[in-house]
Amino acid sequence: MWGWAFVTPALAILLVFLVVPIVFTVWVSLRNWSGLESPFGGGSQYTGLDNYKEVLTESGLAQRDFARAVRNNLYYVVGVVPIQTAIAFFLALVLNQRFLKGRGFFRTAYYFPAITSSIAVALIFMSLLQPTGVINRILGIFGLDGPAWLDDARGLGHLTLGAVGIDTAPGFLANHEFMGLSWWDWLAGPSITLTSIMFLAIWTTIGTFMLLFLAGLQTLPGDVEEAAIVDGANKWQRFWYVTLPQMKPTLFLVLTLGVIGTWQVFDQIFVISSGGPQKTTLTPAYLVYARGFGNREMGLATAIAFLLFLIIVVFTLLQKVAMRDRDER
Amino acid sequence: MAVVTETSERVVAPISSPVGEGDENQGRSWRIGKRVLGYTILIIFALIFLGPFLLTIATSFKTRPDFAANPLSLIPHPFTAEWWKQGLGIRASEIADVPRWFMNSLLVAGTLMVSRVFLDSLAGYALARMHFPGRRLLFAAVIGIIAVPPIVLLVPKFLVLDELGIYATYWALILPLAADATGIFLMKQFFEQVPRELEEAARIDGAGVFRIWWSVLLPVVRPGVITLAILSFQGTWNEFPHMLIANNDPDLYTLPVGLALIRGTQGEDLNFPFFLATATLTMIPVAIVFFVFQRYFVRGLMEGAVKG
Numbered sequence: 001m002w003g004w005a006f007v008t009p010a011l012a013i014l015l016v017f018l019v020v021p022i023v024f025t026v027w028v029s030l031r032n033w034s035g036l037e038s039p040f041g042g043g044s045q046y047t048g049l050d051n052y053k054e055v056l057t058e059s060g061l062a063q064r065d066f067a068r069a070v071r072n073n074l075y076y077v078v079g080v081v082p083i084q085t086a087i088a089f090f091l092a093l094v095l096n097q098r099f100l101k102g103r104g105f106f107r108t109a110y111y112f113p114a115i116t117s118s119i120a121v122a123l124i125f126m127s128l129l130q131p132t133g134v135i136n137r138i139l140g141i142f143g144l145d146g147p148a149w150l151d152d153a154r155g156l157g158h159l160t161l162g163a164v165g166i167d168t169a170p171g172f173l174a175n176h177e178f179m180g181l182s183w184w185d186w187l188a189g190p191s192i193t194l195t196s197i198m199f200l201a202i203w204t205t206i207g208t209f210m211l212l213f214l215a216g217l218q219t220l221p222g223d224v225e226e227a228a229i230v231d232g233a234n235k236w237q238r239f240w241y242v243t244l245p246q247m248k249p250t251l252f253l254v255l256t257l258g259v260i261g262t263w264q265v266f267d268q269i270f271v272i273s274s275g276g277p278q279k280t281t282l283t284p285a286y287l288v289y290a291r292g293f294g295n296r297e298m299g300l301a302t303a304i305a306f307l308l309f310l311i312i313v314v315f316t317l318l319q320k321v322a323m324r325d326r327d328e329r
Numbered sequence: 330m331a332v333v334t335e336t337s338e339r340v341v342a343p344i345s346s347p348v349g350e351g352d353e354n355q356g357r358s359w360r361i362g363k364r365v366l367g368y369t370i371l372i373i374f375a376l377i378f379l380g381p382f383l384l385t386i387a388t389s390f391k392t393r394p395d396f397a398a399n400p401l402s403l404i405p406h407p408f409t410a411e412w413w414k415q416g417l418g419i420r421a422s423e424i425a426d427v428p429r430w431f432m433n434s435l436l437v438a439g440t441l442m443v444s445r446v447f448l449d450s451l452a453g454y455a456l457a458r459m460h461f462p463g464r465r466l467l468f469a470a471v472i473g474i475i476a477v478p479p480i481v482l483l484v485p486k487f488l489v490l491d492e493l494g495i496y497a498t499y500w501a502l503i504l505p506l507a508a509d510a511t512g513i514f515l516m517k518q519f520f521e522q523v524p525r526e527l528e529e530a531a532r533i534d535g536a537g538v539f540r541i542w543w544s545v546l547l548p549v550v551r552p553g554v555i556t557l558a559i560l561s562f563q564g565t566w567n568e569f570p571h572m573l574i575a576n577n578d579p580d581l582y583t584l585p586v587g588l589a590l591i592r593g594t595q596g597e598d599l600n601f602p603f604f605l606a607t608a609t610l611t612m613i614p615v616a617i618v619f620f621v622f623q624r625y626f627v628r629g630l631m632e633g634a635v636k637g
Contacts, residue, residue, distance in 0.1 A: 002538045003461030010452035010508035017505035018474050021485035028485055100367050109375045115619050117567040119585040120608035124385050127601045134400045215631050264480040267569045271589045285480045292484045302484045309481045
């Protein structure tokens with residue numbers, strides 16, 4: 001009885017402000033609601049699966065925007081997660097060297113961006129990425145001409161194809177479409193602006209994941225590595241066949257947290273680009289906000305939110321399966 | 330779980346490195362080379378991670394023409410404290426009421442720090458040590474809640490706040506975050522490490538359940554309480570999406586929300602020195618907490634990560 005008395009205050013908060021919203025997610029997504037008056041009573045109408053149809057199957061702006069958002073975020077996840085994981089792991093390995101001093105200082109320096117306000121960091125990056133800002137000045141020293149990072153919709157995919165002479169969409173790419181976007185548009189790649197935000201995300205999150213890797217490395221038993229040394233394994237063999245397999249739980253944790261986090265990118269987009277230029281930094285999370293609180297289409301926004309939730313669940317499960325397969329081999 | 334900060338001074342695991350030592354016949358010069366390479370890598374990355382902050386502080390003391398002409402310079406020329414005066418409220422700013430937002434952030438993050446420590450440790454203790462029907466299920470539910478991506482709940486959260494009639498009040502900023510599942514989980518972990526004999530001794534002495542929790546157990550899990558307190562402060566001070574959808578009254582903006590929203594009103598020709606002074610002001614409280622309580626940050630991160 002005392003137990004319930006102790007948990008009730010916290011539980012009440014979680015129930016009202018998390019569990020109830022979870023339940024209402026599905027309910028709101030099946031309605032037409034402006035958010036201006038209470039959806040109970042006459043403030044909203046049940047519209048069945050209309051919101052989902054508008055986003056997924058009916059051609060129109062809602063479908064195209066959702067397709068763009070998913071495309072952009074897909075590129076974002078595929079670009080950010082491997083790079084931040086690799087650099088974080090690499091830095092943890094370097095910092096774990098016995099012969100290096102000042103480890104505490106470097107660890108603090110690398111972790112600091114992770115604990116600061118995302119909004120403040122976004123403003124800092126905006127100042128660095130101005131057309132005549134710090135980054136382009138540094139590039140200038142090496143004779144390079146940097147783009148207008150935060151206002152450049154050209155996709156890296158299209159730029160790459162352009163470099164090999166394919167400037168306009170070949171017929172079969174232009175004529176086929178999926179969810180309102182031509183295959184050519186799907187292949188655009190992340191725009192220069194989205195790529196800038198990807199760098200920001202990588203820069204911010206490396207510190208956290210580096211600490212997780214560092215903690216993982218420090219719990220590895222030493223005798224396995226010693227046995228490998230006795231067996232005559234060289235450094236790279238020891239890394240690939242001894243350290244890496246033992247680090248798999250940490251690796252899985254970091255990849256999972258990375259995927260879940262990158263699918264929710266919102267703050268940086270809100271401050272830096274509001275989805276632009278030419279909607280190349282639109283993401284599902286930002287679309288939820290823009291449609292719901294901007295366009296006052298709360299039902300449609302919630303349908304998008306629920307689809308985003310499903311995407312995250314599917315990606316997490318896929319990753320679990322991929323990691324398990326490697327175990328069995 | 331070992332606290333990383335401590336282990337760094339006396340390395341626990343002398344192994345697990347791709348370029349580790351061990352080959353007995355290494356030359357002396359090779360070893361020095363390795364060290365030089367290691368430090369070079371570390372210093373380059375330190376510049377990448379800290380450089381932007383140094384430039385930000387420098388820019389916050391520059392004039393706008395100076396920033397436009399010399400964004401790379403670390404020395405403002407001429408030096409101006411104008412943007413800091415505006416940010417701190419010494420001089421009125423035409424852009425934003427930054428001092429008010431700062432006080433809002435302080436009020437919200439401070440209140441949430443106290444309420445989370447209190448409510449999360451109550452619940453964490455009950456889940457760790459008390460026997461009551463439904464405990465297992467409840468703990469599973471808490472873990473389940475941690476797994477829900479918060480961004481998905483923006484609209485229904487607004488719905489609840491609006492229906493309760495607290496939208497755009499301080500209540501809307503504070504109440505929904507007053508307890509959190511991760512904090513409950515963290516405190517449960519800490520309470521589980523306390524020896525049971527301690528409670529039993531107190532119970533024999535005739536202390537009540539609440540007394541035992543408050544004056545016997547809480548002091549024992551002080552590291553946990555400090556960890557939770559600083560993580561709460563950092564997390565809620567920086568919190569953006571919730572503070573954005575819970576309120577539309579400029580008088581109640583927290584610093585991150587105020588900064589993000591006035592940026593939207595300023596067009597593309599931003600007054601960067603002003604914005605970066607305000608951004609620095611936003612970072613200072615968390616930075617102070619971070620440098621004072623650094624090892625608790627790491628501990629919190631590790632304890633929180635175990636759930637994965």
